[in-house]
Amino acid sequence: MRRRALRASFTLPAxxxxxxxxxxxxxxxxxxxxxxxxxxxxxxxxxxxxxxxSIAEFTVPPGRAACMSTVAIDADASLVEFSLKPGPHAKxxxxxxxxxxxAPGYHAxxxxxxxxxxxxxxxxITPPRQSVIGSVCFRNVGHSSVVLEGSxxxxxxxxxxxxxxxxxxxxxxxxxxxxxxxxxxxxxAGEVFGHISxxxxxxxxxxxxxxIAALAAxxxxxxxxxxxxxxxxxxxxxxxxxx
Numbered sequence: 001m002r003r004r005a006l007r008a009s010f011t012l013p014a015x016x017x018x019x020x021x022x023x024x025x026x027x028x029x030x031x032x033x034x035x036x037x038x039x040x041x042x043x044x045x046x047x048x049x050x051x052x053x054s055i056a057e058f059t060v061p062p063g064r065a066a067c068m069s070t071v072a073i074d075a076d077a078s079l080v081e082f083s084l085k086p087g088p089h090a091k092x093x094x095x096x097x098x099x100x101x102x103a104p105g106y107h108a109x110x111x112x113x114x115x116x117x118x119x120x121x122x123x124x125i126t127p128p129r130q131s132v133i134g135s136v137c138f139r140n141v142g143h144s145s146v147v148l149e150g151s152x153x154x155x156x157x158x159x160x161x162x163x164x165x166x167x168x169x170x171x172x173x174x175x176x177x178x179x180x181x182x183x184x185x186x187x188x189a190g191e192v193f194g195h196i197s198x199x200x201x202x203x204x205x206x207x208x209x210x211x212i213a214a215l216a217a218x219x220x221x222x223x224x225x226x227x228x229x230x231x232x233x234x235x236x237x238x239x240x241x242x243x
Contacts, residue, residue: 017229024221036186042179044077044127048160048172051151056171058148059087062095064165065139066148068173071160073101073134077127077177080110082138085118087145093117095142101125103134114142122178136175150174189213 048068060066080101086094093115100109106128112121140146150162152171162169193209204212 013229013232016232017225020228021221021225024225042076042181044079044177044179045072045074046176047071047073048150048175050174051153053153056150056152058150058162058164058169058171058173060097060138060140060146060148061165062140062143062145065137066162066164066173067135067137068160068162068175069135071101071134071136071175073103073106073128073132073136074177075127075129075131076179078125078180079122079178080125080136081120081122081176081178082173083118083120083149084112084116084138085147085149086116087147090144090146095140095144095146097121097146098139098141099123099125100137100139101134102137103128103132105129106132106134111141124180136173138173148173 048071058066080099082099084094084097094112094117096114097112098109099112101107108126108128110123110125112123138146138148150171150173160172162172190206193206193213197204197206197209
């Protein structure tokens with residue numbers, strides 16, 4: 001009897017840890033893996049990343065513009081993505097916004113039609129013949145204000161400077177360039193890590209980002225399961241408790 005109880009006390013933590021590990025793996029297969037392998041426009045650059053915590057909002061009045069300078073525009077950039085929403089007094093959706101990209105020897109423009117409820121806009125653009133450093137302007141060509149979403153967090157602000165309606169402001173409009181071809185995040189992992197390294201100005205080399213990603217993907221879940229196992233194993237069995 002004592003032998004069976006002792007065996008059960010050692011088996012329960014192991015079975016519980018195995019069940020927790022199974023649930024983690026199942027969750028990764030059901031939710032995380034499809035996200036990594038889903039086809040989407042290939043990434044061509046992230047000159048101004050989205051915020052990590054809180055979204056900054058930049059309001060552009062009718063007839064005015066928000067312009068970012070020193071923006072890296074890759075030669076593969078055939079799509080521009082940013083988030084916007086109608087201003088507080090818009091009655092029929094957001095106003096049309098003209099997006100203009102300029103650099104020495106390069107000019108491209110596209111327009112977001114009016115009437116949108118808000119969200120991510122993905123618009124086609126003509127890419128430059130070679131990668132350039134230029135400016136991106138968002139001009140409100142409607143009759144109500146528009147709100148552009150971005151970041152004013154020190155961790156995500158890029159080297160670009162932002163001017164809204166003629167006034168310099170702290171922050172960036174979150175901006176991403178994509179390609180017309182489709183690929184998955186998993187297939188572009190090396191390129192994505194390269195962009196992350198560039199955002200840190202090489203402080204985090206690509207190989208170190210691979211190591212961090214591997215630790216986040218495998219070591220952290222295994223550490224959680226190990227801690228769960230140790231906590232269950234060290235629970236008092238109650239054999240020494242007397243009434």
